[in-house]
Amino acid sequence: MIGRRSFLAGATAATxxxxxxxxxxxxxxxxxxxxxxxxxxxLDSPAAKLKKLGRVAAHxxxxxxxxxxxxxxxxxxxxxxxxxxxxxxxxGRSPYSVTPSSGAWRDLAAPDAADxxxxxxxxxxxxxxxxxxxxxxxxxxxxxxxxxASAGASGSVAAALxxxxxxxxxxxxxxxxxxxxxxxHGPEYFDLLIDRQFGGRDASAxxxxxxxxxxxxxxxxxxxxxxxxxxxxxxxERFRAxxxxxxFLYADSEDGRDRAVADxxxxxxxxxxxxxxxxxxxxxxxxxxxxxxxxxxxxxxxKGGYRVLPxxxxxxxxxxxxxxxxxxxxxxxxxxxxxxxxxPGHIVQMPLDTRAQPHAIRTEYTAGFQEGWAIYAEELMxxxxxxxxxxxxxxxxxxxxxxxxxxxxxxxxxxxERWSIREARETLERMQGEPAFFATFDQDIQRxxxxxxxxxxxxxxxxxxADRCGRGAATDLPRRHRAAIADGRLRLTxxxxxxxxxxxxxxxx
Numbered sequence: 001m002i003g004r005r006s007f008l009a010g011a012t013a014a015t016x017x018x019x020x021x022x023x024x025x026x027x028x029x030x031x032x033x034x035x036x037x038x039x040x041x042x043l044d045s046p047a048a049k050l051k052k053l054g055r056v057a058a059h060x061x062x063x064x065x066x067x068x069x070x071x072x073x074x075x076x077x078x079x080x081x082x083x084x085x086x087x088x089x090x091x092g093r094s095p096y097s098v099t100p101s102s103g104a105w106r107d108l109a110a111p112d113a114a115d116x117x118x119x120x121x122x123x124x125x126x127x128x129x130x131x132x133x134x135x136x137x138x139x140x141x142x143x144x145x146x147x148x149a150s151a152g153a154s155g156s157v158a159a160a161l162x163x164x165x166x167x168x169x170x171x172x173x174x175x176x177x178x179x180x181x182x183x184x185h186g187p188e189y190f191d192l193l194i195d196r197q198f199g200g201r202d203a204s205a206x207x208x209x210x211x212x213x214x215x216x217x218x219x220x221x222x223x224x225x226x227x228x229x230x231x232x233x234x235x236x237e238r239f240r241a242x243x244x245x246x247x248f249l250y251a252d253s254e255d256g257r258d259r260a261v262a263d264x265x266x267x268x269x270x271x272x273x274x275x276x277x278x279x280x281x282x283x284x285x286x287x288x289x290x291x292x293x294x295x296x297x298x299x300x301x302x303k304g305g306y307r308v309l310p311x312x313x314x315x316x317x318x319x320x321x322x323x324x325x326x327x328x329x330x331x332x333x334x335x336x337x338x339x340x341x342x343x344p345g346h347i348v349q350m351p352l353d354t355r356a357q358p359h360a361i362r363t364e365y366t367a368g369f370q371e372g373w374a375i376y377a378e379e380l381m382x383x384x385x386x387x388x389x390x391x392x393x394x395x396x397x398x399x400x401x402x403x404x405x406x407x408x409x410x411x412x413x414x415x416x417e418r419w420s421i422r423e424a425r426e427t428l429e430r431m432q433g434e435p436a437f438f439a440t441f442d443q444d445i446q447r448x449x450x451x452x453x454x455x456x457x458x459x460x461x462x463x464x465x466a467d468r469c470g471r472g473a474a475t476d477l478p479r480r481h482r483a484a485i486a487d488g489r490l491r492l493t494x495x496x497x498x499x500x501x502x503x504x505x506x507x508x509x
Contacts, residue, residue, distance in 0.1 A: 030065045037072060037359050046079035046091075064487040068359040070494045075365030078196045085185040088127045092196050092364075095132050095180060095189070097123035098164070099450050100141040105149055105164065108157055117160035121167055133171050135178035137421065138450055143168050178421065178449035179414045190415045190452055197457020198368035198464070199492025203416035210412065210459055214405040218431055221398045224391055236433025239399055243434045248330040248392065250323075257293060257323045260334065264291040264321065267335045271343040271381065278344055278380070280478040283355065285310035289317040289347045291338065299324045304438050307341060309350055317347055328437055332392035336378050336400045339386065345377035346370070349485050356488030367454065369489040372461020375404050379466060399434065406432045407444060408459035414445075415452045421445060464492055468499050 033056065040049040053073055061069060079092055089095040090102065097103060097120050104116035127133070134142060146165040153161055180186050180193070181203075191201040200206065218235040225238040230245075232238040250256035272287050288310045294303060302324040310317030319341045323329065339345055349370065358366075378397060381387075387394035406428055413419035413427065428441045435441050448455055469480040483498040484490075490498070 030062055033061065033065050033069065034359055037068060037361050040072075040361065046076045046083055050076040050080055064356050064358070067487055067490050067494055068362045071362040071365045071491050072359070074199070074491055074493065075196060075361065078192050078365075082189065082192050082196075086183075086189045088123070088130060088132055092193065094450060094452070095127065095183060096134055096138075096450070097127065098142060098168075099134065099138055100145055100446075101450070103142075105146055105161060108149060108153060114156035114160045117157070117164055121160070121164045124164070124167055124171075128171055128174070130184065132183055133174045133176075134168070135449060136172070136175040137446065138178070139168060139172060139175045141446075177418070179416075179418050180452045181415050181418055187416070193453035194456050194460070196365060196367075197453055198366060198372065198461045200460045200464075203412050203456070206456060206460065207409065207412035207416055209463070210405055210408045210456075213463075214402060214409055214431060217398055217402050217405060221395065221402065224395050224398065228391060228395070232433075234430045234433070235402075236428075236430050239402075239433035242395060243328070243330060243333075245330065248332055250326045250329065250331060252326055256326055257299075260323055260326065260329065260331070261291050261293055261321065263331060264334050264338050267338040268342055270386070271339060274381070274384065274386075275343065275348075277474075278477060279348070279481050282348065283312065283351060285312055285314075285317065286348050286351050287343070288314070289319070289342050291342070292318045292320050294320045294322070294324075305341070307346060307350075309354065310347070312355075317351075319347070322438065325437070330396075332390075333396040333399065333437075335387070335390075335393040336382075336397040339378045339381045340374045340400070343377075344380065345374035348377070349373045349489075352485050353488045356486075358488040362489065366489040366491055368457025368459075368461040369491075371458040372463075372465060373485065375401075375458065375462035376465040376469070379462070380470065383470065399432070400436075402432050403436050404459060404462070407448065407455040410445065411448050411453065411455040414448060421449070424448070460492070464495060468495060 036052070036056065040052065043049045043052065050073065053069065053076070056069060058066060058069055082092060086095055089097050094102070098105065104110070104113060104120050107113065107116075110116060133139070143165055146161055146168070150158055150161040150165065176182075180190050183189065187203070190203050194203060194206065195201050222235055222238065225232075225235070225242060228242065230238045230241040232241055250260050268289070268291060275282060275287060293299075298320070299322075303322065305322040306320050308318045308320070319338075321334075321337070341347070353370070378400060382394065382397050387397055409431075410419070410424040410427060414421075414424055419427075424445050425441055428435075428444070435444070439447075465484060469477065469484055472480070479502055480499065483502040484495060
């Protein structure tokens with residue numbers, strides 16, 4: 001393993017900002033651009049921010065700065081259109097100002113909490129006047145949350161909470177099924193939300209592609225499940241039977257948890273050995289990782305799995321795996337977790353992203369990329385034979401893949417195809433069968449209903465990486481991976497530009 005300088009060899013270019021000729025050194029010019037991007041926060045509208053960026057010359061920027069600028073221009077253009085057709089809610093995220101997980105009612109410690117809650121109530125009235133009302137399930141959960149918050153509040157805050165609760169309750173007769181596609185300008189709005197995540201529009205076409213991919217995965221899983229002896233009327237029922245087979249469950253004990261971690265570290269060792277064939281070179285910290293047990297306190301609290309990134313100074317990285325309910329995690333389900341969370345997934349991409357220091361505005365408009373890379377990493381290892389000769393480990397990979405696909409399918413189903421919550425749940429039951437360890441079906445559906453486009457963005461980033469990195473000669477794979485992640489997260493158009501230059505043997509700039 002060698003440092004990032006070699007990883008990025010040949011990938012630098014001269015940098016200049018046309019309207020700022022006094023910035024001569026490349027580092028100075030990048031700093032000037034970053035300061036300009038920082039300054040956009042003082043402008044009121046996406047259109048005004050976009051106009052200011054029109055003064056910047058893109059052709060001489062360094063690779064990372066160019067990615068910042070490209071993401072800013074594309075994302076702000078999307079937001080400008082969103083602001084024109086959906087001037088409600090939280091720009092680029094949701095048409096609703098107040099939900100079970102958002103709104104001033106969630107932060108009663110703020111000194112101006114009463115005023116902020118009142119402002120949210122005014123926004124709710126404006127949204128309702130435009131035909132935008134929370135779907136019934138989310139409305140009921142928000143009202144319940146407000147009621148609980150009111151019980152612990154006093155004075156003007158309690159009065160503002162009570163008024164907001166009455167307002168939302170009055171809207172209950174108008175609440176219906178979820179889906180932004182049902183709202184005014186809804187189909188265009190949903191397409192824009194998808195594009196904002198990473199790139200790509202046309203929710204109907206995306207829905208068909210992802211559903212077809214899910215059906216292909218189901219067909220392979222059905223064949224494998226039948227060979228392993230699991231019966232059921234649907235793919236989901238057969239998956240559930242496999243998850244409950246006691247022969248492959250760890251003991252609910254200290255020894256059982258230690259064994260699960262040891263098994264994952266064995267998979268990690270095999271993945272680490274693959275890195276030189278997948279990447280031209282990587283910073284040494286990317287390989288300095290391990291799977292570890294949580295503390296007894298964390299396990300007792302059922303804390304979700306989490307990562308600690310490795311650092312250039314030699315501090316190792318870790319994935320602390322959630323084994324609190326270990327009987328729901330058969331041994332064959334954990335191999336793909338290693339490839340997603342560690343190598344060559346998040347713990348390859350995220351340290352590179354940290355080194356690249358993408359501007360916050362690039363992070364805002366590349367939300368789907370990080371998870372997309374980790375899903376791609378799972379599929380990459382499967383294609384390279386990581387599960388060859390191990391039908392059960394491959395079954396675990398297929399179930400995780402189905403989980404990712406079903407999330408995207410219900411996202412486009414609810415918001416683009418106007419599915420009901422019942423239809424979304426039936427799809428999860430029929431195709432996925434067993435919920436992911438960390439999210440029930442109800443939780444997944446609730447999040448999809450209130451975060452339109454987020455799961456689609458992750459799937460599109462994965463599929464784009466698979467299309468552009470996963471195709472072609474294996475000997476070119478390290479160069480394609482460099483183009484995809486060397487300078488941090490990126491959008492679809494930037495990925496395509498870098499892949500094109502890479503295919504022509506040119507520096508990535």
